[in-house]
Every structure is written in C-alpha cells, then in structure tokens.
Amino acid sequence: MTSMVEPGIYSLVATILFWAAATDLKDRRIPNFQPLSILGLFVLLAAWQVAGGALVTTAFLWPLVAAALVFSFCLVLFALGMMGGGDVKLMAAVALIAGPSLSAAFVLFATIAGGVVSLGALVHASAHNTSTQSVKVPYGVAIMAGGLWVCFQKITVTSA
Numbered sequence: 528m529t530s531m532v533e534p535g536i537y538s539l540v541a542t543i544l545f546w547a548a549a550t551d552l553k554d555r556r557i558p559n560f561q562p563l564s565i566l567g568l569f570v571l572l573a574a575w576q577v578a579g580g581a582l583v584t585t586a587f588l589w590p591l592v593a594a595a596l597v598f599s600f601c602l603v604l605f606a607l608g609m610m611g612g613g614d615v616k617l618m619a620a621v622a623l624i625a626g627p628s629l630s631a632a633f634v635l636f637a638t639i640a641g642g643v644v645s646l647g648a649l650v651h652a653s654a655h656n657t658s659t660q661s662v663k664v665p666y667g668v669a670i671m672a673g674g675l676w677v678c679f680q681k682i683t684v685t686s687a
Contacts, residue, residue: 532575533572533575533576533681533682533685534681534682534685534686536568536571536572536575537624537678537681537682537685538678538682539568540565540568540621540624540674540678541674541675541678543561543564543565543568544621544670544671544674544675544678545671546561547561547562547617547667547670547671548665548667548668548670548671550667551613551665551666551667551668552665552667552668555663555665556611556613557611557613557614557616557617557667558613559613559616561613561617561620562613562616562617562619562620563620565617565620565621565623565624566620566623568624569590569620569623569624572586572624573586573587573590574586589626589627590622590623590624590625590626590627591623592627593622593623593625593626593627593630594619594620594622594623594630595619596622596630597618597619597622597630597633597634598615598618598619598622600634601614601615601618601619602615610666611666613667614666614667614670617667617670618634618637618670621633621670621673621674621677622634624674624677624678624681625677629677629680629681632676633673633674633676633677634673635673636672636673636676637669637670637672637673637674638669638673640668640669640670640672640673641664641666641669643669644664644665644666644668644669645664648662648663648664648665649662
C-alpha cells in the first residue's frame with residue numbers, strides 16, 4: 528500500500544493556498560501564518576523523504592536553493608512595487624514544495640494567472656467606475672493557481 532503522507536501534505540498545502548487566496552481577495556493581504564504553515568509542511572515532507580531513504584540534498588538542499596531563487600526574483604518585484612510582501616513569502620514557500628524540477632513552471636503558471644487576475648481586477652474597477660490607478664491585484668489568487676498545479680503534479684507522481 529502506498530503511503531498517504533506525501534499526498535496528504537500536498538493536499539494540506541492546497542488547502543492553505545485556497546485560504547491564502549480567500550484572505551487576499553477579502554483583505555488584500557496574506558498573513559504570515561500561511562506561508563509559515565507551508566514552510567512547516569515542507570520540513571515535515573523533507574523529513575519524511577529522508578526517513579524513507581532520500582538524500583538530504585534532494586529533500587532539503589535543492590528545494591531550498593529553488594525557493595531562494597524564487598524569493599530573490601520576487602524580492603526584486605517587491606522592491607519595484609510590483610508585488611506585495613505576503614506574495615513574495617507565499618511564492619517562496621510554494622517553491623519549497625515545488626522543488627527545483629517544478630519551480631520555473633510554477634513561476635510561469637503563477638505569472639500567467641497573475642495576468643488574468645490583473646485583467647479581471649481592471650475590468651472590475653472599470654465596471655464600478657473606480658480609478659484603475661488604485662487597483663490592488665490579489666496576486667494570492669494567481670499564486671494559488673500555480674501552487675495547485677504544483678500540488679496536482681506532486682500528488683500524481685507520489686500516487687503512481
């Protein structure tokens with residue numbers, strides 16, 4: 528029987544991503560607890576993988592490198608005022624789960640979804656006669672979309 532630990536962790540990450548998207552839509556912020564929860568799940572996941580025989584470099588180090596690269600990229604966007612701090616932290620946390628093999632695709636999917644969300648926010652502002660200059664994009668929704676893709680990919684691989 529295949530262990531349900533890894534698919535369970537990915538399902539919890541997906542749940543946290545839905546929660547993050549909802550809070551971003553409602554309050555236009557992502558509480559620190561959400562990316563920290565994903566970080567905690569990553570530590571459990573990596574420990575489980577090491578206990579199962581995976582190398583520490585595979586389970587911990589390379590995902591940390593991938594997350595550091597995503598964090599650095601997003602930090603530049605934050606410095607340019609193009610992304611919020613909560614978004615940056617959530618992107619890095621999901622990159623931990625994505626690991627090096629899925630991080631680039633995750634960023635691509637989140638970016639494409641972000642364009643769709645931004646367009647929707649602009650259309651919504653125009654329909655309500657709101658200045659498009661003051662539109663705050665709930666990028667947590669886009670991060671959720673990319674993160675759900677990651678979780679689906681991971682569940683598919685671990686359940687096979």
